[in-house]
Amino acid sequence: MTTRQPTAFESIPAIDIAPLFGSDTAAQQTTAQELGRAARDVGFFYVVNHGISETTQQALFDQTKRFFDLPLRRKMDYYIGKSNNHRGYVPAGEEAPDPTKADAKEAFDLSYELPGNHPEVVAGTPMMGANVWPDLDGFADDVYAYYQAVFGVGQALMRGFETALGLDPDALLSQATQPPSQLRLIHYPFDPNVTDAQGIGAHTDYECFTLLRPTAPGLEVMNGAGEWVDVPYREDALVVNIGDMLEIWTNGAFVATSHRVRKVKEERYSFPLFFAADYHTKVAPLPALLAEHEKPKYGPLAAGDHLWAQTIQTFNYLKKRLANGEIQLPEGARGAGTLGQHARHKDDA
Template structure:
């Protein structure tokens, strides 16, 4: 394979492709490989695509949205009963201003964070592994079942996508799934309040520019607002398509692929209308050591990334992003993993930061 500068590839894109993954879920090997080829092109050239044919029923999506609206319509005191800072394993309610990739510019949104459910007596939970444990479900009748059903359906689609990405890299379809048994894969329920001043505020942000820390993300939005940075540093709108989920490559797949797949910077900007968003961050197991795969190193001639532990990377980025964890760190109650990197140091966003120095 000829060496290609990822930024040169990315500089060309002006729109986000739409990929029908139905054959990946239901087709024979030849059909799955055809879809994998499409996934590979999107992952290499853009790092983003819209996904249809995923089979996540409309009723599941509507159930999730309905329950989320109920959740955020509660009084502030009721929402704070499940404040994320009350729980060791980083789940619960995130009030506006709590989170920010850049502490000087807090994200103006509220969220409720859930993740892969593990019982309190699971060995990993008993061992105190960060980010793993049970969910602190809100005290709302009828909330848990539809939200958990959406999580389960989307997580299974994520497993199929992981197989498709493996095929796209020339690997065995199941090669990466052995690292996905009880991952800290998080589902975020995000609410962007109505902002009448957004159209007049150039720098209004819902979520600041970043790449995602995990393998990839499956996003269900309810309105426009997401923007993706191309290789020239220009922001490209992701059009809203009601039946589509937006998928983007994260840091772990960029490292595993030795940079063949790219984690592309994205943000939510100028959000005037009330908007909800539901990203499921598909992760590998906490203790997975992620490094360029031997097949990719041989193909490219060298390893472009150092190894890191997936969970430590996710935990370190989370500590640096959330106010309550930064405060715990300052008090000496927690410590950053030894391998901690600065927020935004990986993926396309990190490359642009390096270039600006």
């Protein structure tokens, strides 16, 4: 497969994915090809007609606002540093994808729910297990309903990527059955005095791809020329971007595209679902995607270990546990920010 770098695009495309949920195979093929072009040329795109109801989205918004409106001492009852599987409340300053700048946001993190007797939980696999739920009426039901809905959209997109790449059905999706796919509820507080402050620093996402539902503008994406391009807010769309794992699986045909959030003069919420591979999946360039005599550009990557290593290097409470010898980086862990378009431009600088 010929590797193509993202172009010097000035905007991102919108793709109607309704056919992915229907039975018209010709329409599904057309949609899949649109997804493939966007993943190769841009790495970022909108999806519309994704099927998540306005009721489900509004319930998520309402419950999120209820939680973040609580006093800090109440929110800290659910502090992520109290968990043993990286779930819960993330106060401002707790994480820093760019270690030189503190992120001006707070968050609440949850993931794929597994019972305590599940083998992965019993084995102590990092990031696996039950969620931490605030004691707010309906919060768990409403938030997890959105999780299940957006996870379903992710499964449909993965099937579309399989088709676009000419892979057999389930070649990728069979590797994402019970993954540590995190949903983040993110709050950017209103601050009228800040004109150009960072919300989330420049980074690529560690997983296969991300499905984002924002509530306001502020997102920027890096194009193939290393320029930052604004991603206008669309109420009717999810924003999708390619992550590290799909970059590796496709041997660089799909590139994990760097993005960042700028501070805007309005309160903003953001809801990214990071669609991951199963923890023990070995991610490496797929032989079916390599041209004759083409060599893999990436060594194999352990999906869960990669995600865990990047998380350890990003969150302050985990950095402290690492320094204290309470946890260790997985063997062969990559440094933070070593994949994707942003890393390539740093290497060229």
